[in-house]
Amino acid sequence: MSHTVAVAGASGYAGGELLRLLAGHPEFEVRTVTAHENAGMPVTAVHPHLHSYSGLEFAPTSAETLAGHDVVFLALPHGRSGAIADSLAGIPLIVDCGADHRLTDADQWAAFYGGEFHPPWAYGLPELPLAAGGTQRSALSGARRIAVPGCNVTAITLGLAPGIRDRIVMADDIVAVLAVGTSGAGRSLRTELLASEIHGSAGPYAVGGVHRHVPEIRQNLGAAGARNVTVSFTPVLVPMSRGILATSTARLAPGIRADEVRESWEAAYGHETFVRLLPEGSFPKTADVLGSNLAAIGIAVDEAAGRVVAVTAIDNLVKGTAGAAIQSANLAVGLPETAGLPVNGVAP
């Protein structure tokens, strides 16, 4: 039996990607799409690539328009989903693409986001290997409220979590530098993203440990088994629309040999559909995963530096948001985890 769906914030980048993927989903049926300033506009006026939504208009985002659906996806700015979710108590499943229900620590929320703290929901990263055994997938089966990870967080977490869980690498000195595409910032006008300024240039932002994803990375690697996580995370905005390439490095644990490293990542991801460990000596490019729900990972041991290097590529709008949301929703309602989700990307 199909599940009726509403997407709030459907006029944004994440919401638009949800609509694109949901149009091909066998069991989720989009009935309502909502927007803020674009309320009243046809979907195709905002998303001209979403031809199958021709004739549908954005409704305003409110408890009334979202009520009565089996599944509600929220793709709203940070701080907007908490309040609206509180008014949707009767909805069987809500999946929040924003940050409002990700963090477990109210002090960290206050330090990095501010505003009202909302208790955490089931965290939507099914492949995350847990210190307690198994993966985060078990927390999503039957879940009624799901928080989708931040896109940068997904890339760093998936890159390093196997080695953390297996005590192959140390968590006290992690360095992660990410090349990130402009769509991660959302579609709302940002003067720093004017085409004339972004093309032909790359530049860092949120430098010096202030990016709001830092506590979420610490939280995830803690769930994988790290006691004290120190992570230096620097995102670099690069002139591409989609994609994240995360280069994350961590110190090898004492006594670990280089040949023991790969086994850990193979054990964690060998059976995963949406996380692909590349062969020895191969490293991903963002172009390899665009449009796909895949995280592609290449690992190497830098023996001279005593560090493991994990390079992860994801499409920020698919595995980084909308794909992760649908994958988690599939698990929550008991559908095949892969339903409606592409493994293959688009190229060139």
Ligand SMILES: NC(=O)C1=CN([C@@H]2O[C@H](COP(=O)(O)OP(=O)(O)OC[C@H]3O[C@@H](n4cnc5c(N)ncnc54)[C@H](OP(=O)(O)O)[C@@H]3O)[C@@H](O)[C@H]2O)C=CC1
């Ligand atoms: N872009 C990405 O790669 C990722 C995004 N996310 C998360 O997804 C969420 C949406 O991000 P994204 O799509 O990029 O952002 P966009 O700016 O592209 O879209 C924001 C959406 O929210 C609506 N909106 C804006 N202000 C309000 C408001 N005050 N009340 C209700 N709705 C409002 C907008 O409507 P309108 O345009 O009609 O005004 C639009 O539909 C965010 O929480 C983001 O962190 C998560 C991971 C990755």
Ligand SMILES: CC(=O)N[C@@H](CCC(=O)OP(=O)(O)O)C(=O)O
């Ligand atoms: C280019 C750019 O600004 N990218 C965003 C991506 C964040 C994101 O999408 O994750 P959230 O859901 O936590 O917002 C950033 O680095 O903050």
